[in-house]
Amino acid sequence: MLNNAVGDLRTRRTRLALRDALLALIEEKGFDAIIVQDIADRAMINRVTFYKHYRDKYDLLEQTMQEMLNELSAPVATLLQEPTNHAVVDKLVPWLEHVAAHESFYRMMLGKEGNAAFAAQLRDYLEGMVEQTIKRMPRQSTTATLPLPVLRRFATAGFLGVVMWWLEQNRPLPVQQVAMQLHQLIQQLMPSRTQK
Amino acid sequence: MLNNAVGDLRTRRTRLALRDALLALIEEKGFDAIIVQDIADRAMINRVTFYKHYRDKYDLLEQTMQEMLNELSAPVATLLQEPTNHAVVDKLVPWLEHVAAHESFYRMMLGKEGNAAFAAQLRDYLEGMVEQTIKRMPRQSTTATLPLPVLRRFATAGFLGVVMWWLEQNRPLPVQQVAMQLHQLIQQLMPSRTQK
Amino acid sequence: MLNNAVGDLRTRRTRLALRDALLALIEEKGFDAIIVQDIADRAMINRVTFYKHYRDKYDLLEQTMQEMLNELSAPVATLLQEPTNHAVVDKLVPWLEHVAAHESFYRMMLGKEGNAAFAAQLRDYLEGMVEQTIKRMPRQSTTATLPLPVLRRFATAGFLGVVMWWLEQNRPLPVQQVAMQLHQLIQQLMPSRTQK
Amino acid sequence: MLNNAVGDLRTRRTRLALRDALLALIEEKGFDAIIVQDIADRAMINRVTFYKHYRDKYDLLEQTMQEMLNELSAPVATLLQEPTNHAVVDKLVPWLEHVAAHESFYRMMLGKEGNAAFAAQLRDYLEGMVEQTIKRMPRQSTTATLPLPVLRRFATAGFLGVVMWWLEQNRPLPVQQVAMQLHQLIQQLMPSRTQK
DNA sequence: ACGTAAGCGAGACGGTACGTCGCGTCTTACC
DNA sequence: GGTAAGACGCGACGTACCGTCTCGCTTACGT
Numbered sequence: 047m048l049n050n051a052v053g054d055l056r057t058r059r060t061r062l063a064l065r066d067a068l069l070a071l072i073e074e075k076g077f078d079a080i081i082v083q084d085i086a087d088r089a090m091i092n093r094v095t096f097y098k099h100y101r102d103k104y105d106l107l108e109q110t111m112q113e114m115l116n117e118l119s120a121p122v123a124t125l126l127q128e129p130t131n132h133a134v135v136d137k138l139v140p141w142l143e144h145v146a147a148h149e150s151f152y153r154m155m156l157g158k159e160g161n162a163a164f165a166a167q168l169r170d171y172l173e174g175m176v177e178q179t180i181k182r183m184p185r186q187s188t189t190a191t192l193p194l195p196v197l198r199r200f201a202t203a204g205f206l207g208v209v210m211w212w213l214e215q216n217r218p219l220p221v222q223q224v225a226m227q228l229h230q231l232i233q234q235l236m237p238s239r240t241q242k
Numbered sequence: 243m244l245n246n247a248v249g250d251l252r253t254r255r256t257r258l259a260l261r262d263a264l265l266a267l268i269e270e271k272g273f274d275a276i277i278v279q280d281i282a283d284r285a286m287i288n289r290v291t292f293y294k295h296y297r298d299k300y301d302l303l304e305q306t307m308q309e310m311l312n313e314l315s316a317p318v319a320t321l322l323q324e325p326t327n328h329a330v331v332d333k334l335v336p337w338l339e340h341v342a343a344h345e346s347f348y349r350m351m352l353g354k355e356g357n358a359a360f361a362a363q364l365r366d367y368l369e370g371m372v373e374q375t376i377k378r379m380p381r382q383s384t385t386a387t388l389p390l391p392v393l394r395r396f397a398t399a400g401f402l403g404v405v406m407w408w409l410e411q412n413r414p415l416p417v418q419q420v421a422m423q424l425h426q427l428i429q430q431l432m433p434s435r436t437q438k
Numbered sequence: 439m440l441n442n443a444v445g446d447l448r449t450r451r452t453r454l455a456l457r458d459a460l461l462a463l464i465e466e467k468g469f470d471a472i473i474v475q476d477i478a479d480r481a482m483i484n485r486v487t488f489y490k491h492y493r494d495k496y497d498l499l500e501q502t503m504q505e506m507l508n509e510l511s512a513p514v515a516t517l518l519q520e521p522t523n524h525a526v527v528d529k530l531v532p533w534l535e536h537v538a539a540h541e542s543f544y545r546m547m548l549g550k551e552g553n554a555a556f557a558a559q560l561r562d563y564l565e566g567m568v569e570q571t572i573k574r575m576p577r578q579s580t581t582a583t584l585p586l587p588v589l590r591r592f593a594t595a596g597f598l599g600v601v602m603w604w605l606e607q608n609r610p611l612p613v614q615q616v617a618m619q620l621h622q623l624i625q626q627l628m629p630s631r632t633q634k
Numbered sequence: 635m636l637n638n639a640v641g642d643l644r645t646r647r648t649r650l651a652l653r654d655a656l657l658a659l660i661e662e663k664g665f666d667a668i669i670v671q672d673i674a675d676r677a678m679i680n681r682v683t684f685y686k687h688y689r690d691k692y693d694l695l696e697q698t699m700q701e702m703l704n705e706l707s708a709p710v711a712t713l714l715q716e717p718t719n720h721a722v723v724d725k726l727v728p729w730l731e732h733v734a735a736h737e738s739f740y741r742m743m744l745g746k747e748g749n750a751a752f753a754a755q756l757r758d759y760l761e762g763m764v765e766q767t768i769k770r771m772p773r774q775s776t777t778a779t780l781p782l783p784v785l786r787r788f789a790t791a792g793f794l795g796v797v798m799w800w801l802e803q804n805r806p807l808p809v810q811q812v813a814m815q816l817h818q819l820i821q822q823l824m825p826s827r828t829q830k
Numbered sequence: 831a832c833g834t835a836a837g838c839g840a841g842a843c844g845g846t847a848c849g850t851c852g853c854g855t856c857t858t859a860c861c
Numbered sequence: 862g863g864t865a866a867g868a869c870g871c872g873a874c875g876t877a878c879c880g881t882c883t884c885g886c887t888t889a890c891g892t
Contacts, residue, residue: 669872
């Protein structure tokens with residue numbers, strides 16, 4: 047492993063090329079079908095150099111996924127920190143826009159040939175978001191008929207399911223509309239909780 | 243590939259041993275970590291003989307998955323054919339019992355190290371069930387505020403999500419209770435449709 | 439191994455078919471390139487039946503070779519037993535005619551892709567012939583300048599070499615002429631011995 | 635196949651080890667009985683690495699044979715280039731010494747379990763030598779009673795036959811004596827030609 | 831600005847697993 | 862009792878991909 051001080055320009059260039067190559071290849075043939083030589087070829091670096099930066103293709107994937115999730119959560123995080131109490135819908139739109147921007151990546155990673163770990167990670171992230179949102183909300187003494195973890199898992203899994211559907215169908219609806227529908231579905235599940 | 247005519251006793255014994263070995267190994271270390279030699283060893287057959295029955299481990303997985311799904315749907319199918327209009331909950335219980343009986347298999351296949359194709363196949367099967375159920379129901383002129391595919395996908399994905407949660411947590415609730423909760427969640431989504 | 443009593447017609451038919459198949463295949467692609475399945479296919483018998491008659495392809499080859507040699511030596515043996523003292527040339531002609539009759543077989547077995555064991559066996563047979571011939575001859579007190587084994591080996595190996603050359607070149611000379619030339623060569627080596 | 639540029643020291647060491655292993659194994663059990671793993675074990679390299687250098691064991695054999703023949707012809711070639719007109723015998727001695735030095739290799743390769751291709755190659759080489767020698771000689775208007783190719787083939791095949799006999803018998807005669815006897819045999823065949 | 835340590839290309843290598851070929855044995859069922 | 866048909870264990874094959882090492886070249890960084 048090379049010096050972690052990411053200062054060196056060459057290092058940064060190489061790592062970037064590798065990440066881009068991975069993303070391109072995932073879109074082309076899915077993660078499982080990729081071999082290290084593919085990534086190196088695409089990034090126009092030597093295969094051995096790959097191993098100087100990442101343990102194996104799973105290592106590269108993990109780091110790339112993490113960055114993807116960071117990018118994904120960045121706009122939402124910004125919104126969350128603003129004092130104005132946005133409606134949930136407002137948070138969904140930038141979120142979905144990010145997904146749309148990386149459409150084929152997400153389609154691949156979440157689809158049949160996809161990676162269960164990525165889906166799980168994404169769902170965990172969503173569960174975290176829900177948790178935070180609920181914590182922020184005024185404690186409403188709801189008659190919680192269902193245990194929270196069950197409700198939360200149902201909501202996040204359902205949410206992701208719809209997003210997958212949306213991607214599989216090549217986004218038949220505009221972002222705003224999907225956002226609204228998702229919002230409505232969640233409302234139906236947690237009427238007392240999330241109502242603004 | 244050997245004669246598919248399942249007449250030969252030896253063939254059937256071998257194939258069965260291979261399937262059982264696969265299931266056991268999946269529970270032990272997950273599908274990806276399995277090599278053909280493992281399966282052959284466990285089934286106490288020669289590695290080459292494996293290839294006389296299945297193209298590769300993916301082929302064996304696929305066939306095994308298909309049989310798993312058949313087993314899964316068998317009890318529900320029986321219920322559906324009976325004239326008495328069972329409540330949805332009644333269908334859920336045998337379904338969940340089958341999952342519970344193969345707990346570790348499903349936990350593995352649907353979990354982080356799991357197989358996205360299996361999850362997708364399972365979800366497709368569920369969507370099919372929902373579709374059939376809806377067709378059987380008297381056409382209620384509901385004010386369907388959401389497009390059916392979206393609703394259906396949300397419901398099935400959420401449903402599976404809860405089942406996964408249940409397995410991940412080592413089934414903290416009895417089958418009946420999970421069934422009830424799932425039923426309630428679906429009711430909340432399609433109030434007019436599924437109410438008996 | 440089946441009953442050695444070769445009485446059974448089926449057995450004889452099978453064995454014959456196998457031998458013919460072997461000969462045909464040797465001519466086509468040489469012994470080494472032949473697999474048991476080839477022989478069985480050509481003989482239109484089941485592969486397993488092959489093993490009921492011969493241990494493996496080498497076993498079949500050996501028996502076939504032995505028969506070939508018997509056939510080869512038969513006419514010469516007849517001549518040898520007759521009282522009239524034929525010239526050596528007379529013995530060579532039927533011998534070469536047999537080789538010519540099985541031209542492609544000998545070409546293959548003695549050629550580049552050939553079988554060293556067969557060549558050795560053939561040479562041993564020739565050495566035996568020479569030995570016998572010499573024994574029959576009136577003890578001539580020759581000034582044997584060279585040890586007999588050396589002389590004999592040189593003569594037989596050279597003899598076979600010329601036969602190979604003759605086959606490789608697709609028999610550019612008629613049998614009689616080759617016989618004469620071989621005779622002359624041997625005469626040159628053992629002037630006092632073989633002169634009639 | 636690795637870079638043929640023989641520059642890399644590791645490559646040369648590996649190839650050498652493989653050749654030596656092959657030679658040792660041929661002497662031990664003959665070429666046919668050798669499997670690639672044997673060669674790799676003996677050379678203390680990985681089996682896969684073998685395939686990075688040679689297509690298969692036949693490829694390795696061929697190259698090794700070629701080098702053997704080069705080594706064999708080297709001393710004779712030197713002699714041929716010298717102006718002094720050596721007697722044929724003088725050329726035979728170093729030649730036979732080389733064979734004696736690799737006795738068991740030649741015994742195996744030319745014997746019953748041997749390799750017909752090697753024998754053929756060796757004989758071709760000898761024929762080439764004879765041809766060259768004859769060309770160099772003053773055209774003697776001999777009464778060539780036999781066609782040259784026949785004579786040449788008889789001589790070379792006989793020559794090799796005697797060498798084989800010599801090896802089979804574990805060299806009962808010293809090199810010089812064999813050389814003399816071979817010389818005499820050839821003299822008897824081509825009296826006018828080769829007499830110095 | 832420039833010397834040097836770092837990143838990098840290139841190739842050999844050990845090693846695991848793969849999927850296939852061919853062998854020889856065994857069993858069952860037919861004639 | 863000979864044969865067909867097929868499953869099976871087994872040894873070996875040649876290939877794909879992996880991760881490591883080593884050796885030089887070149888390039889960006891720190892003084």
